[in-house]
Amino acid sequence: MRFDDPTARDPRPDRERQVGRAFVELADTLVDDYDTLDLLDRLVTHCVHLLAADAAAIMLADAGGELRTVASSSEDAEFIELLQLQAGDGPCMQCFRYAAPVSAPDITTTDRWPAFTEAATSRSLFRSVHALPLRLRGDAIGALNLMHHRPGPLPAQDLALGQALADVATIGILAERSIRRSEVLAEQLQTALNNRVVIEQAKGILAQQAGLTIAEAFDRLRDYSRRNNLRLADVARAVTAGQVEPATVAERRGTARRR
Amino acid sequence: MGERGAVTEALADLAGEELDDQSVGERLCQACVEGLDVDGAALSLLTAMAARETLWATDSVAQRLEDLQFSLNEGACIEAATTGAPVLVPDLFHTTETARWPVFAAAVAEQTPVAALFALPLQWGAATIGVLDLYRCTPGELSRAGWRDALAAADTAALLLLGRRTRPPPAPDGPPSSSPDGGRDGDGWGPGVFSRPEVHQATGMVMAQLGISSEEALARLRAHAFAEQRLLVDVAGDVVARRFRFTEEMR
Structure with missing residues (x-):
């Protein structure tokens, strides 16, 4: 840090600045021709940083009403979502069902979701889970999950910020293309879920070709998309269709902007 | 959101049955005609090498729509297959959408009573497996619930067809x-x-x-x-x- 860095003397607390920056970045994304999955991926990363969560994930309901994970900050977070899907219950599912926030300050002591609690406790990944709805006109189209290794409630201020981030996710999904018909929402969700399949396949191809872990492969895919101002799903599609060399995408570049 | 539509429900029951591609097409198309506000349905498979095969059509009009598109190589279904996005034309005669396939639109007007056309791709990742075509003789959009049901049904059909095509031989x-x-x-x-x-x-x-x-x-x-x-x-x-x-x- 340079001594004349104006931000160094900024009297505001650090987090407030970070929150401001996060929303500016998200707003910038919304103005461009963006990809819903890319936006949701940025959102879960912000959630982890701003809310001091150990992991975050977003689930959306598909056309059949089933929840599916579309973005997660880690494989562990993805796994906890899966446990809830398999158990058919859990904070995230309940949050989605009632379109209301659901807090589980300690998942090992609650008896609200026995099947989920049993599965989650045996893996001892997270102790607390907080779920916030992606709200739309009284309905929920999905849910944002915040996970912590330590038990405890989330401060009201954090819940409010988390809800604001969840609302940005909803806006992002709705606005990806102009809303011409009432059917568009279902179509957007379906496209996002299908794009997720393409992205997972592309991660596999890159991991195999460049000898990377799945997480590293996703980092390279994301960096390549942002560096070239392309949509994540489009790059993934090009990789799976063999239209771009996996090596080109997997190449590590120092210029990539890291958050 | 949440509860399943009638068409999705009808298809969910098929998962345990031994069905060939044609039977999947038949059950899907019939479920659509019964559960949605449409007059006819057809399901076409898009195989490798751009070959196409109509698995099922509920009536001669639905069959005609498929034949026209495949012989002209343009239309809502072809567009859905190429772009991977649903193509909805609630009113064939009052829309600029048909400008993308003028020959097909003219042929439909001349040879069929179709007024509204909805084409939904069956997808798995980047690959389009086939397209579900729905038509109605009166103009108008699908209801929100109907639309969601149709999308979910297309998804289930994609899973059934993909499952069949990748299933190991006994x-x-x-x-x-x-x-x-x-x-x-x-x-x-x-x-x-x-x-x-x-x-x-x-x-x-x-x-x-x-x-x-x-x-x-x-x-x-x-x-x-x-x-x-x-x-x-x-x-x-x-x-x-x-x-x-x-x-x-x-x-």
């Missing part, structure tokens, strides 16, 4: 590849597979290992799971963790 004396209970194949193939990232990641890795298409890669994974009597998700997990890799010699 061994002469071995266990059947499809279990009668629970409506799932022996390797755990079912709706849940779509939400398991490791299945898609492993598909990508096998694509790269053998230089094959996503559909072939999935078929190889399923064949291996079947031979080892294991679940597809477990084999996928092994591939992703690099505990197991496919080689050319294993072909």
